[in-house]
Amino acid sequence: MEQIHTGYRLEGLMVEHRDLDHVISKLACQPNSDNEQIKRLKKRKLIIKDIINRLKLQIDSTPA
Numbered sequence: 001m002e003q004i005h006t007g008y009r010l011e012g013l014m015v016e017h018r019d020l021d022h023v024i025s026k027l028a029c030q031p032n033s034d035n036e037q038i039k040r041l042k043k044r045k046l047i048i049k050d051i052i053n054r055l056k057l058q059i060d061s062t063p064a
Contacts, residue, residue, distance in 0.1 A: 002062075017028060017045060017052065
């Protein structure tokens with residue numbers, strides 16, 4: 001049951017990571033873009049990536 005919850009959480013985080021990637025790309029292309037906002041979004045994206053990697057390890061190490 002916990003693995004199912006972890007799987008759903010992983011899926012949601014992967015979607016959020018992809019969405020942040022798109023937002024960052026769009027903001028970076030805009031003239032006069034807010035560099036501080038882009039930095040915050042990139043930091044959030046890295047945090048999410050770390051969580052994704054930890055969850056993947058957790059799923060892989062969980063006995064079936």
